[in-house]
Amino acid sequence: MPPARDEGPATRGAAGSGRLPDPFEVEPLAAPPDAEPRLPGSKSITNRALVCAALAEGTSVLSGALVSDDTEAMSECLGQLGVACRVGERDGSGTVQIVVEGTGGSLRSGGAVLDARLSGTTSRFIAPVAVLAGGTRVLDGAEPLRRRPMADLLVALGELGAEVVPLGDPGCLPVELHGGTSGVQGGEVSVRGDVSSQFLSGLLLAAPAMRDGLRVRVVSELVSRPYVDMTVAVMRSFGADVSLDDPAGGPLVIEVAPGGYRAREFAIEPDASAASYFFALAAAGAGRARVEGLGTSSLQGDLAFVDVLASMG
Missing domain, CATH: 3.65.10.10 (Enolpyruvate transferase domain)
Structure with a gap:
């Protein structure tokens, strides 16, 4: 779960319905994830x-x-x-x-x-x-x-x-x-x-x-x-x-x-909260996720989620 935020997620101005089926079936990964997502800015x-x-x-x-x-x-x-x-x-x-x-x-x-x-x-x-x-x-x-x-x-x-x-x-x-x-x-x-x-x-x-x-x-x-x-x-x-x-x-x-x-x-840095989902997926699936533009000098406190994952092994 991404870190708690004092500033809520951005609201999209012109999004489609974006609704997922209920229930939504998630297929298991066929292989460890290897992701380099392009994420929206913070x-x-x-x-x-x-x-x-x-x-x-x-x-x-x-x-x-x-x-x-x-x-x-x-x-x-x-x-x-x-x-x-x-x-x-x-x-x-x-x-x-x-x-x-x-x-x-x-x-x-x-x-x-x-x-x-x-x-x-x-x-x-x-x-x-x-x-x-x-x-x-x-x-x-x-x-x-x-x-x-x-x-x-x-x-x-x-x-x-x-x-x-x-x-x-x-x-x-x-x-x-x-x-x-x-x-x-x-x-x-x-x-x-x-x-x-x-x-x-x-x-x-x-x-x-x-x-x-x-x-x-x-x-x-x-x-x-x-x-x-x-x-x-x-x-x-x-x-x-x-x-x-x-x-x-x-x-x-x-x-x-x-x-x-x-x-x-x-x-503008990519949004660290959005990146958290990919980092969690990589950790859970014994894979890799890399987000260009985010690193140890990030301005976003949400990137501390990576430290949480590291503390979990």
Whole structure:
């Protein structure tokens, strides 16, 4: 079984029925498996890289990017904020090259309706980005997303100077976001770490574009730390200055200096959770599975599944 995830699997935008017969009969392997699958890109890395590239100065090229409802929602929301994202042709593994014309943090002011669809990462990442510029925007999503909690993130944005007006249930979408005259400038804020790491990641991703940078104090145990580490790694890849103070027994404090991002070519890793099934098959069938683009330097905590298999012999 693949590792538990704070960020759920990507939802496909235009899939077929995809239904299997019930019951579904699985034939035994005739020989040990020998697989080199071409897998889709990581949704989590794709959406983080899209935000960094959007706020960077210059043009970034993201290769191996995932095509899914989540990443399409992110691209469309960024488009509403004035970011041009050009998506190339999809290859056999469902990945594409995305060319992002960065704004240097100068986003379109006001007036946009941002539809996150069903994407939790999009809603949690785009909210802090949306208040970087002045004016008013509405952030909404499909009905299931409206039921997911956003309160901790919305409170944090309020503490940083944004005005957040609920248009539905308090602490949930839809909300009206006011960035003030010139957008949120940064500062210091405390967030809980035991609700969702996406709230923290969203604040961090927007921070390099804030005039004063950002200092975040995590006041409770941080869930899904690997996803925050992934966020920091992607940010640093785009030139952000991020420092972590993680004393034993003390709260985690993350500081992001102002200065923005630098555009670059960036390769999205294949999805490690999807790779887990092939690794498990190879282990169970005394065979081999190799996924190009995944290795010991992977940004994805899910790759620790390989260590679990190794510990089982």
